[in-house]
Amino acid sequence: MTVNPTHTALWPAPHASGAVAATVHVPGSKSVTNRGLVLAALAAEPGWLRRPLRSRDTLLMAAALRAMGVGIEETVSSSSSVAGGPDGSGEAWRVIPSGLGGPATVDVGNAGTVMRFLPPVAALADGPIRFDGDPRSYERPLHGVIDALRALGARIDDSAVGNPGALPLTVHGGGALEGGQVEIDASSSSQFVSALLLSGARFNQGVEVRHVGSALPSMPHIRMTVDMLRACGAQVDTPEAGGEPNVWRVTPGALLGRDLTVEPDLSNAQPFLAAALITGGRVTIPDWPARTTQPGDALRRIFTEMGGSCELTEQGLTFTGSGSVHGIDVDLSEVGELTPGIAAVAALADSPSTLRGVAHLRLHETDRLAALTKEINELGGDVTETADGLHIRPRTLHGGVFHTYDDHRMATAGAIIGLAVPGVQIENVATTAKTLPDFPELWAGMLGN
Structure with missing residues (x-):
C-alpha cells in the first residue's frame, strides 16, 4: 500500500x-441518487430528485450527464435557508431529458457508479464521449461493461494508454444501440450488471444480462437497480421472480419521469x-x-x-x-x-x-x-x-x-x-x-x- x-x-x-x-x-443515498439521475436522464419526460446527495460522486454524475446534453436544474425550497440543509431537505434537482450527444468529456473521479453506469448511456448518444478519471480509476475493473457493450453493438476505443478493459476510453455513440443478449462475468463488481440494466430499456431489443462466473457480490445493489427501474415503468425479469438463475431481462420501452425522494x-x-x-x-x-x-x-x-x-x-x-x-x-x-x-x-x-x-x-x-x-x-x-x-x-x-x-x-x-x-x-x-x-x-x- x-x-x-x-x-x-x-x-x-x-x-x-x-x-x-x-x-x-x-444525507441522501449516493447509490439511489446516482441511479435516479441516470434513469431520469433516460426517461421520456422530466422528473425530480428530492433531497439528493450532494457529494463528489453525485456531482460528477450530474456534470457528466449535463456534458452529454441532459438538463439538470437545482432548486432550494423557500423553507430551507441552506442548500439542502444538513440532511439535504429543501433541495431538489429537476432532470430534463434531451437528445444525448457529443463530443463530450466525462470526469469519473474515482466513482464506480459514474465509470460503469455511464458508458451504456454514452452508447446511446450521438457522438464521441471520452471517459477519464483519477489515477486509481485506471486500476478499477471495467472490462465487464466494455466487453458487454461491444457485444451489444457499441464502438469503444480503450487502447489510448495500452490498458485495454479500463479507463481512459472513448465511447463512439451512434444515437442508438441494438442490445439483446450478453454474457458477462460480474464477480468483481455487481455494478457491471446494474450498468447494463439501467440503460437496457432504451436499447432497441432491450437487454438480457447473463452472469457467468463465481458468486455475485453486493446483490442488494442489483435489487435496488431493479426496484428503481420498475418504479420508472420498466418491465424487468429477475432470478428472484422465478426467472433463470443469474439472468436479468429488461424489455425495451419508454421510462417514466418520476418524483423521487432520496432515502x-x-x-x-x-x-x-x-x-x-x-x-x-x-x-x-x-x-x-x-x-x-x-x-x-x-x-x-x-x-x-x-x-x-x-x-x-x-x-x-x-x-x-x-x-x-x-x-x-x-x-x-x-x-x-x-x-x-x-x-x-x-x-x-x-x-x-x-x-x-x-x-x-x-x-x-x-x-x-x-x-x-x-x-x-x-x-x-x-x-x-x-x-x-x-x-x-x-x-x-x-x-x-x-x-x-x-x-x-x-x-x-x-x-x-x-x-x-x-x-x-x-x-x-x-x-x-x-x-x-x-x-x-x-x-x-x-x-x-
Missing part, C-alpha cells in the same frame, strides 16, 4: 469522553451507529426507511449481534450500545461496503472476529483488505488477511496516523477507532466528501463539540 503524498494533512480524530447521545441527520444513505450512517455501540451510547438516525434495498440496512442486525440494540419507529432508527462490544463471524458478500466500519468496531471488541466473502474489496477505491490490515496493525492491532476477508483479534490499540488511500470508508473507519483510542490522526479526512459531505462537522456535532 502506498500513501498519496499530496494528501498528508492530518485530522485529530475526536476521542469520546463518555457515552454519545445524539440525533444525526444523514438517507444507510451505509453512511454506519460510523454514527458504531459510535453508539462502542461508547455505550444512543444515536438516532431520522427517516430510516421501514423497507429498503440499501445494503446499510444490514447494520441493524450486524451491530445488534456485536452488542447493541435498535428500535425502528416512524421517526427513524435509534441504536443503543450496551457498553460491551463482541466479535462476530459474518459473511459480508452482499454488503461489502460495510466492511471497513465493521473491522474498526471488531478491532475494539472483546473477542475475535472473522469477516468473510469480501475478496472483491481488493478492487474498490483502494485494496481495502490490505489497507485495513496495515492501518489497524500499525495502531497495535492484530489483523490477518484471509483469501476472502479478514480475521481480527482484539488488542489494546494506541494512537498514530491512520492513512486513508483516498478512500472515504477508510477515513470513517479511522474515526470510529479514534473515539475509543486517544491520539489517532486521520490522513486526508477530506476524502469523505466522496459520499458524505461535512463528515468532520457531523462527527463533532454528534459529540457535542
Whole structure:
C-alpha cells in the first residue's frame, strides 16, 4: 500500500469522553441518487430528485450527464435557508431529458457508479464521449461493461494508454444501440450488471444480462437497480421472480419521469451507529426507511449481534450500545461496503472476529483488505488477511496516523477507532466528501463539540 503524498494533512480524530447521545441527520443515498439521475436522464419526460446527495460522486454524475446534453436544474425550497440543509431537505434537482450527444468529456473521479453506469448511456448518444478519471480509476475493473457493450453493438476505443478493459476510453455513440443478449462475468463488481440494466430499456431489443462466473457480490445493489427501474415503468425479469438463475431481462420501452425522494444513505450512517455501540451510547438516525434495498440496512442486525440494540419507529432508527462490544463471524458478500466500519468496531471488541466473502474489496477505491490490515496493525492491532476477508483479534490499540488511500470508508473507519483510542490522526479526512459531505462537522456535532 502506498500513501498519496499530496494528501498528508492530518485530522485529530475526536476521542469520546463518555457515552454519545445524539440525533444525526444523514444525507441522501449516493447509490439511489446516482441511479435516479441516470434513469431520469433516460426517461421520456422530466422528473425530480428530492433531497439528493450532494457529494463528489453525485456531482460528477450530474456534470457528466449535463456534458452529454441532459438538463439538470437545482432548486432550494423557500423553507430551507441552506442548500439542502444538513440532511439535504429543501433541495431538489429537476432532470430534463434531451437528445444525448457529443463530443463530450466525462470526469469519473474515482466513482464506480459514474465509470460503469455511464458508458451504456454514452452508447446511446450521438457522438464521441471520452471517459477519464483519477489515477486509481485506471486500476478499477471495467472490462465487464466494455466487453458487454461491444457485444451489444457499441464502438469503444480503450487502447489510448495500452490498458485495454479500463479507463481512459472513448465511447463512439451512434444515437442508438441494438442490445439483446450478453454474457458477462460480474464477480468483481455487481455494478457491471446494474450498468447494463439501467440503460437496457432504451436499447432497441432491450437487454438480457447473463452472469457467468463465481458468486455475485453486493446483490442488494442489483435489487435496488431493479426496484428503481420498475418504479420508472420498466418491465424487468429477475432470478428472484422465478426467472433463470443469474439472468436479468429488461424489455425495451419508454421510462417514466418520476418524483423521487432520496432515502438517507444507510451505509453512511454506519460510523454514527458504531459510535453508539462502542461508547455505550444512543444515536438516532431520522427517516430510516421501514423497507429498503440499501445494503446499510444490514447494520441493524450486524451491530445488534456485536452488542447493541435498535428500535425502528416512524421517526427513524435509534441504536443503543450496551457498553460491551463482541466479535462476530459474518459473511459480508452482499454488503461489502460495510466492511471497513465493521473491522474498526471488531478491532475494539472483546473477542475475535472473522469477516468473510469480501475478496472483491481488493478492487474498490483502494485494496481495502490490505489497507485495513496495515492501518489497524500499525495502531497495535492484530489483523490477518484471509483469501476472502479478514480475521481480527482484539488488542489494546494506541494512537498514530491512520492513512486513508483516498478512500472515504477508510477515513470513517479511522474515526470510529479514534473515539475509543486517544491520539489517532486521520490522513486526508477530506476524502469523505466522496459520499458524505461535512463528515468532520457531523462527527463533532454528534459529540457535542
